[in-house]
Amino acid sequence: MNSIIVSMAVTAGLITSGHTLAVDMPVEGKAKCGTCHAIDKSSVAPSFMEISEKYKGDKDAANKIATSITMGGSFGWEFGEMPAKGLGANDAEIQSLSKFIANLAK
Ligand code: HEC
Numbered sequence: 001m002n003s004i005i006v007s008m009a010v011t012a013g014l015i016t017s018g019h020t021l022a023v024d025m026p027v028e029g030k031a032k033c034g035t036c037h038a039i040d041k042s043s044v045a046p047s048f049m050e051i052s053e054k055y056k057g058d059k060d061a062a063n064k065i066a067t068s069i070t071m072g073g074s075f076g077w078e079f080g081e082m083p084a085k086g087l088g089a090n091d092a093e094i095q096s097l098s099k100f101i102a103n104l105a106k
Contacts, residue, residue, distance in 0.1 A: 023104065030099050032087040039104070046077045052105035066098035 022029040025039055025048075055061035068075055071086030072089075085094065 026097065026100055028089060028093040029100070032085075032089045032093065033097065035087065036082070041099075042079075044084065045079050047092045049104050052101050052103070056104060056105045059074045061102040065101050066094050069094050069098060 023039060025034060029037070029048075036043070037048055039048045041047050042050065051065065052061075054087045055064060057066065068082075069089065070085060072086075074081050089097065
């Protein structure tokens with residue numbers, strides 16, 4: 001199962017590698033969040049950049065974002081509901097993705 005997810009992430013990476021983004025989605029983000037989230041474009045969920053803008057200037061941004069990811073649910077974006085921990089991110093991945101998101105809009 002995990003190897004399927006990894007190979008899907010690798011394939012997705014190959015398909016999108018033609019684009020030059022200023023920042024690229026971390027590997028665990030591609031695998032466990034990328035189905036719904038992109039860095040700079042909203043689709044079925046707000047982009048990570050928009051989320052970063054929401055918390056811009058908040059010293060506690062990374063912690064608040066980590067709590068949102070861990071709990072899942074809806075946060076007032078009106079996109080619907082996010083599954084708790086996305087597609088099975090562990091605590092270490094949630095911490096690093098939260099810092100990544102918090103730093104995008106700085
Ligand atoms: C199945 C789709 C799906 C997956 C997978 C998913 N999300 Fe979400 N996420 C959403 C939706 C939908 C929302 C917006 C909910 C709303 O309308 O308020 C959201 C909102 C968020 C928010 C906003 C929280 C806030 O406080 O405003 C963050 C941060 C976030 N996601 C991070 C992640 C991360 C990191 C992952 C991977 C570990 C992930 N998401 C995986 C669907 C998803």
